[in-house]
Amino acid sequence: MPRYLISFDDGSMDHIAEADLPAVSADSRAVVGDAKAAGVWIWGGGILRQRASIVGTDGSVADGPDPETKRALGGFAILEVASHEEALEWAARIAVACRCAQEVREIGYDPES
Template sequence: MTEYLIYFNQQWVGDHDEEWFRGRAPLAKAVVDEMRSAGVYVFAGGLVEDVDEAVTADATSGTVLFTDGPFAESKEHLGGLAVVEVPDLDAAKVWAGKLAVACGWPQEVREFGSHPDAG
């Protein structure tokens, strides 16, 4: 089994009113519940929209320096993610498609590389 990251950038969401978002939440929750039932769920969650609340840890100088805000200014930032453990990319794409329909915006899929704790 392989782990895949399914995610979206906040800018892909588009402009919608609060009622529209409230209508999407149960649909997204249903997909996450389906992932759990299927035994593929590892993790899922949305991030706080305000990137100014981010903190960066940078050790490139040899000493860890913490600064408020994102590491780099960017027009796009991560909005939310799900991690699934499935047999292959085709299976991950099925879950990404379900999330895209439920959320109403695009989802991207990427396979995780090797884990640091893998033997």
């Protein structure tokens, strides 16, 4: 079955009032629980706001751009579902729970992974 990356950008949840965060967390955990119960959840989580490290093809390491100056990933879920339409249905549930838009992309299949 295909796997999908469902993600949102860093800062996408900044509009949520601090008082509302416990409800957002509970709603998000409920969707994750439903995805696990349905057997479609592979893995996911939020990504801490920080500067990325960039490792070059020669092995050199450099600091990446500040998160404020470049679009960065804020959180993601990887689901294994039967179709793109089913991935969109889960993304819609995640969007409602997280109170932010979600991007959906199919992950390329690699039989060696």
